[in-house]
Amino acid sequence: MSSISIIGSGNMASAIGALALKGGNAVEVIGRDAAKAAALARALGDGATAGTWGAAPAGDIVILAVLFDSAVPVVSEYGAALADKIVVDITNPFNPSATGLAIPDDTSVAQMVAEAAPASTQVVKAFNTLFSAVLTAGDPLDVFMAGDDPQAKASVSAFITSLGLRPRDAGDLSMAHWLEGASLLEMGLARNGVGHFNFSLGVNLG
Numbered sequence: 001m002s003s004i005s006i007i008g009s010g011n012m013a014s015a016i017g018a019l020a021l022k023g024g025n026a027v028e029v030i031g032r033d034a035a036k037a038a039a040l041a042r043a044l045g046d047g048a049t050a051g052t053w054g055a056a057p058a059g060d061i062v063i064l065a066v067l068f069d070s071a072v073p074v075v076s077e078y079g080a081a082l083a084d085k086i087v088v089d090i091t092n093p094f095n096p097s098a099t100g101l102a103i104p105d106d107t108s109v110a111q112m113v114a115e116a117a118p119a120s121t122q123v124v125k126a127f128n129t130l131f132s133a134v135l136t137a138g139d140p141l142d143v144f145m146a147g148d149d150p151q152a153k154a155s156v157s158a159f160i161t162s163l164g165l166r167p168r169d170a171g172d173l174s175m176a177h178w179l180e181g182a183s184l185l186e187m188g189l190a191r192n193g194v195g196h197f198n199f200s201l202g203v204n205l206g
């Protein structure tokens with residue numbers, strides 16, 4: 001069992017929070033709007049709690065479930081409160097039409113978050129390739145992840161497994177750029193060959 005805090009109270013916070021509780025994890029929801037965070041904690045039930053914005057999160061794993069352009073500002077505002085935590089960045093930095101990435105080609109939101117976070121914070125990219133509605137359906141899915149610290153990735157892998165999902169380690173944090181690109185690929189597939197958003201990318205083992 002893991003203890004997680006989710007910063008954000010939108011679609012992904014709700015989807016990951018529900019799976020986390022079902023998997024027996026302790027869940028704290030934190031939002032800049034305390035009423036929204038409290039409402040999500042209540043809706044999730046099963047002992048989910050609402051945390052205080054800006055205070056040290058209760059969870060060892062902190063899921064950053066805010067919009068991509070808020071990720072670095074939020075991590076900077078939290079500062080030392082995130083020391084020694086594992087921060088899971090789930091964001092997708094799409095341009096307004098979701099046809100390209102809105103950040104430079106040589107980086108990723110996850111790497112920018114790592115630069116903004118305390119030195120003792122380990123950042124892992126994960127969950128960004130899964131649409132919230134597909135996650136909510138609760139099927140066993142592949143969760144691509146990337147990060148530099150093996151222990152942090154082991155902790156996040158254990159958390160992912162507790163959700164009934166399969167962790168798929170893609171390598172170090174520089175791979176986060178390609179995971180963010182993979183979400184763009186999904187947008188292209190959804191709008192073209194697949195024709196809807198009810199799918200996920202996964203690994204077919206031969």
Ligand SMILES: NC(=O)c1ccc[n+]([C@@H]2O[C@H](COP(=O)([O-])OP(=O)(O)OC[C@H]3O[C@@H](n4cnc5c(N)ncnc54)[C@H](OP(=O)(O)O)[C@@H]3O)[C@@H](O)[C@H]2O)c1
Pocket residue numbers: 008009010011012013031032033036065066067068070073074090091092093127128129130131132133
């Ligand atoms: N939806 C998906 O299917 C999906 C799939 C994979 C990855 N993602 C990524 O997951 C992240 C969350 O997506 P979502 O669909 O859950 O979005 P959402 O429903 O719009 O929720 C966004 C959350 O971020 C908070 N937020 C926005 N700006 C903030 C700021 N400056 N400071 C603090 N909190 C802020 C919002 O708070 P307020 O309510 O107070 O505005 C809200 O709680 C995004 O980065 C997205 O790219 C989404």
